[in-house]
Amino acid sequence: xxxxxxxxxxxxxxxxxxxxxxxxxxxxxxxxxxxxxxxxxxxxxxxxxxxxxxxxxxxxxxxxxxxxxxxxxxxxxxxxxxxxxxxxxxxxxxxxxxxx
Numbered sequence: 001x002x003x004x005x006x007x008x009x010x011x012x013x014x015x016x017x018x019x020x021x022x023x024x025x026x027x028x029x030x031x032x033x034x035x036x037x038x039x040x041x042x043x044x045x046x047x048x049x050x051x052x053x054x055x056x057x058x059x060x061x062x063x064x065x066x067x068x069x070x071x072x073x074x075x076x077x078x079x080x081x082x083x084x085x086x087x088x089x090x091x092x093x094x095x096x097x098x099x100x
Contacts, residue, residue, distance in 0.1 A: 021052045032044050054082070057080045062077070
């Protein structure tokens, strides 16, 4: 009854305009509220939203490479660095072609 009473039914009209991950969280929280209760649904929604946010931010690592006059190569890395960004982080380095 909580979902039926508080759900914004007009949100179905904009489902194709919002990110797919937000649609997934919306449907997940609604379904979990019906199946279990609102507390479990909100907890699951927060966890899934946090994981999606982390995954998306892991792709936002940037790197700039340049050589100094003495021949050394310098990497400048910026962006959110955490456990989920290791793959994107490793792609920024070209160890085989780096100078000794």
